[in-house]
Amino acid sequence: MSPTSVVVAGAAPAARACSPTLRHYPDLDPGARGPAVEAFQCLLRQQGASLTIDGVYGPATRQAYDQVARRLGWQAWVPHVEAHVWTLLLSQGPTPRLRRGSTGEAVSRVQRSLAAQDIPVTADGRFGAGTERAVRTLQTQLGMTVDGIVGPDTWRVLQSGGGPTD
Incomplete structure (x- = not known):
């Protein structure tokens, strides 16, 4: 054991850190790993959800997903995870007006949500030219007013899964 290692008898292992940031958000089905x-x-x-981060989409993950889906009021829940589900989960939280120069966790949530929609953007928490371009791309794809600003309409689209809200 190295001099900096400490073991406390009876202590639970440290919680595994987690991050929802990926370059690409793939489809997942029960049994997926990684x-x-x-x-x-x-x-x-x-x-x-009370869930161990273990990288295995097994029964515990499926049960946690079911509980979260019901709590969020999703009507057509299925165990398959695709862009719509990723976007719903990634965009959850406060919905401040964001534009070029904005920073923080809300910007990261938008960036991750855009990435889940296969719109290239870096999730760095800074709303720069690349994020503005990505927001404009989403707005164009959905026939929205294209202003590059994440306001109530853009948040509504993201928090409904990234598709039309009508």
Whole structure:
């Protein structure tokens, strides 16, 4: 044991850190394994699920997903995770007006949500030219007013899964 290692008898292992940030958000089905499942589990925990981050989409993850889906009022829940589900989970939280120069966690949530929609953007928490371009791309794709600003309409689209809200 190294001099800096400390073991406390009876102590639980440290909680595994989690991050919902991926370059690409792939489709997931029960049985999937790996970093994308860890990101999914992280999002479920952020929504209040009591779940071990283990990178395995097994029965515990499916049960946590079911509980989160019901709590969020999703009507057509299925165990398959695709862009719509990723966007719903990634965009949850406060909805401040964001524009070029904005920074923080809300910007990161928008950036991750855009990435889940296969719109290239870096999730760095800074709303720069690349994020503005990505927001404009989403707005154009959905026939929205294209202003590059994340206001109530853009948040509504993201928090409904990234598709039309009518």
